[in-house]
Amino acid sequence: MLDEFITDISSFPVRLRNEVQHLNSEQLNIPYRPGGWTIRQLVHHCADSHMNSLMRFKLALTEDQPVIKPYFEDRWAELPDSKMEIEPALQILEGLHARWTTLLKSLTAEQLKKVFVHPEHGTEISLEENIALYAWHCNHHLAHVVSLKPKKE
Template sequence: MSTPPDNPAGPPPPTPSYSDDSRDALIDAIRSAPARLQAAVAGLSDVQLDQRYKNWTIRQIVHHLADSHAHIYIRFKWTLTEATPTIKAYEEADWVELTDSKLGDTAPALALLEALHAKWTQLMETMGEADFAREFHHPQSGKNVSLWTTLNYYPWHAKHHTAQVQWLRDQHGW
């Protein structure tokens, strides 16, 4: 088996200027991301789910996406209701080492991701350019980050991790 690529879905895209068309395309990508992940893990056995892509197993990747996207949904809500809130950072590498991520059934994580993306897209469809210009403060980077920049990153994030699963499926012929 060859060495897994760092970015099987390519590098994160640059953030373009806001436009309604770009917003709609990004929201559609968020809306469809759970189904793509579900298709990528469909039919995998526990042994296959425990196959590693670099440092994380497929199971951990699924749980990570649910955890990460839950965080970003909450960050959106804080940012829309507070003036430049300082968000709570978390150590994703520690979270995937918790027992629920290492051994837990992926079905609840997939269901959470699907429901979460449905709520998140519902929220974003009500947002305009001024809403997406709002920012939160990230304490680890020390930077303020706009919701527009955030929206541009998260479709890639889902695609990136789904591509990791697909890469393993392709390598093993699953």
């Protein structure tokens, strides 16, 4: 199962690009649900979120139970760089996921058990759990984009 999760993470940038590369600016500005982010904001959110996740992995691998820094995803989605063209975010995802996948594939059973602490909940999250969470995150947001296809055609 872990290998499948890593494959989902590894393949996400290509799968996302395939879904959004032919969308025009108007289509990128369609909210994926009423009152939700636009597809454009969602692509930038994935770059932001996945950058944070990679940093959390590195912290957990190099420190003893580090407390991570949460951030306001909703506020980040309103910043100007989340409303610009999506190509820079796609490029970030491609490079980031290449590095992240290399790291994930190298983890030992002992390293997979390493944890970071999320201060909002006071919970320890193992790297193994976080891999599953981010495989879900990739597929969840990709499904939002795919679900809009009938509305755009």
